[in-house]
């Protein structure tokens with residue numbers, strides 16, 4: 707297992723301050739804060755319905771927050787115009803629950819897709835074949851270019867989805883439940899892969915998970931989202947030693 711890093715002195719790449727979001731009387735986020743540092747694996751845990759998805763949706767612009775600020779690489783995204791936002795978005799990779807591959811496309815075509823969409827990030831003479839080969843090699847699936855998604859196992863699909871995210875060389879990767887629906891051994895492989903990728907690409911990762919084993923292995927820092935706020939922040943060791951019943955409930 708790789709050594710845990712000590713991160714918090716690094717530059718902040720993503721910061722949320724005092725984020726609030728209600729739906730009528732349902733006050734989901736009541737002043738949530740977080741800081742993601744360069745090279746850090748930050749795990750956010752919260753019970754079902756605690757507002758993790760709402761937070762991520764505010765972060766990626768699918769929901770408008772009631773108040774608060776969200777900064778990506780020091781740019782407040784609530785104040786950017788569409789063009790600036792698109793450029794910034796190319797620096798963020800998403801790996802969402804079930805990250806669907808396009809079933810009618812080969813693995814290679816699935817990987818080429820984001821390259822076409824974010825052309826501005828790639829100079830014209832970048833060799834697409836080389837980028838596809840490199841991304842696949844980095845997820846340990848070098849010889850799958852011509853396969854269809856239906857020919858892949860669940861774990862392989864997850865790897866290909868990660869390769870598709872990596873091909874744009876994002877600075878930040880958001881993982882939403884990266885191990886859900888996988889058997890424990892495959893889940894472990896994906897966690898190892900997330901760590902390898904981070905070392906190779908120097909990315910910072912925000913990981914939403916219910917999987918306490920995943921958190922134990924990968925988290926440099928953890929945030930427990932309880933009652934709509936960053937109720938507890940610390941390393942796995944620190945939080946798992948807490949006497950607070952609300953915190954202890956996560957480590958049973």
Ligand SMILES: Nc1ncnc2c1ncn2[C@@H]1O[C@H](COP(=O)(O)OP(=O)(O)OP(=O)(O)O)[C@@H](O)[C@H]1O
Nearest residue numbers: 729732734752753754755756757758759760761916
């Ligand atoms: N678009 C919406 N309109 C109204 N209420 C919403 C909307 N989206 C989320 N909510 C409410 O916000 C709360 C938090 O939901 P959210 O999906 O963020 O939880 P979660 O922590 O992601 O849960 P899970 O772990 O089960 O995915 C819930 O009470 C939900 O009903």
